[in-house]
Amino acid sequence: MAATGVNNMENERFLRSVINASPNAVITINEAGEILVFSRAAQAMFGFGEAEVLGKNVSMLMPEPDHSLHDGYIRRYIETGKAQIIGRARPVMARRKNGETFPAVLHVSEFDEGARIFVGFVEDITRQKATERRLEDTQLQLQHAGRIGAMGEIATSIAHELNQPLTAAASMAGAVALTLKKTTFDGKDDALALIDDAVAEIRRASGVIRQMRDFLRNRETERAAHPINRIIEESCLIALIGAETEGVMVTSALDDHAGAVMVDRIQMQQVIVNLIRNAVDAMQETRNKHLTIATAKKDDTVEIRIADTGTGITDEMKKRLFEPFATSKEDGMGIGLSLSKSIVEAHKGEIYAKDNHPAGTVFVVALPAAKDDA
Ligand SMILES: Nc1ncnc2c1ncn2[C@@H]1O[C@H](COP(=O)(O)OP(=O)(O)OP(=O)(O)O)[C@@H](O)[C@H]1O
Ligand SMILES: [Mg+2]
CATH class of the missing domain: 3.30.565.10 (Histidine kinase-like ATPase, C-terminal domain)
Structure with missing residues (x-):
């Protein structure tokens, strides 16, 4: 069952259709990092036509630092056999023709067709990332606003609860001072001065509470x-x-x-x-x-x-x-x-x-x- 030339051509056409049907970008490179296959999805994702990339170094699709380091990655793998990325999906940054960088997930496989070939599958995850970020932002804002809002309510309640006893304490102290003023005893002036101090402290406490309440209440609304x-x-x-x-x-x-x-x-x-x-x-x-x-x-x-x-x-x-x-x-x-x-x-x-x-x-x-x- 020797493969005929026709079959080979059919195989190749079939393979090409499969590669082009993939929703992810499919890119194959040789040991030198030169691009051999650049699927239709890859062309759409990166903005390069096939002719612009075939035979060029795949590092043109990466921003720094990978752009400069990529040749070294391949060399190290070939020398040591230690795979950093092969066989695993991992998040990377990629670069389009217009210079724009985007987050992607890259999966690399390797096969040997006489010479080593690496196949990369690239998925553009810009949209997922944006959605994730929006959700996180909203949640953060919400938590923040929620906490401030809740604190404002708590502050209002505390202010309300504390103001009453504080006001009562201040007027009682005032009443004690009035009573004392009608009597004579040693140290009366000192006692009256102490009561004045107590009333001043109570007023200060009320002021602090009021400020806290006002501060927490005034979130700018938009x-x-x-x-x-x-x-x-x-x-x-x-x-x-x-x-x-x-x-x-x-x-x-x-x-x-x-x-x-x-x-x-x-x-x-x-x-x-x-x-x-x-x-x-x-x-x-x-x-x-x-x-x-x-x-x-x-x-x-x-x-x-x-x-x-x-x-x-x-x-x-x-x-x-x-x-x-x-x-x-x-x-x-x-x-x-x-x-x-x-x-x-x-x-x-x-x-x-x-x-x-x-x-x-x-x-x-x-x-x-x-x-x-x-
Ligand atoms: N849909 C509901 N069905 C039955 N009871 C409810 C419902 N919504 C609120 N309640 C009652 O009203 C109470 C007050 O609700 P509120 O949202 O103010 O506070 P909470 O849910 O208890 O606490 P949190 O401050 O975490 O929201 C609840 O504890 C619950 O008893
Ligand atoms: Mg609730």
């Missing part, structure tokens, strides 16, 4: 028109990372005509993320776990609904639902809903809960729709 459905989609991604979502069926019913809202994107994501997390938490113990996320436009209002089939809210909790530190959870802070309410109200919107039928809870957030020219 409002712009954002499509509500996009905010919801981003929030879902974030909310469902790391949440105990096993067995939870998520239905999204986003109205294509829901339109945009004028909001601080991060803050609004915080609201949605907390509502989704709460819904998922409420379904931990229930058999039926169905989360529905919907948007709808009603006149000048955009409505967001997060419905769950969870335990529902106890009557006790209903009374304090939006108060800071109201929580029924072991590891809960009870900050989520109070923060959400201040954010929604700052946007001239409304947030409320109602019972879902037959079981569970629906949270509704209603926001003014952005004007068309916004």
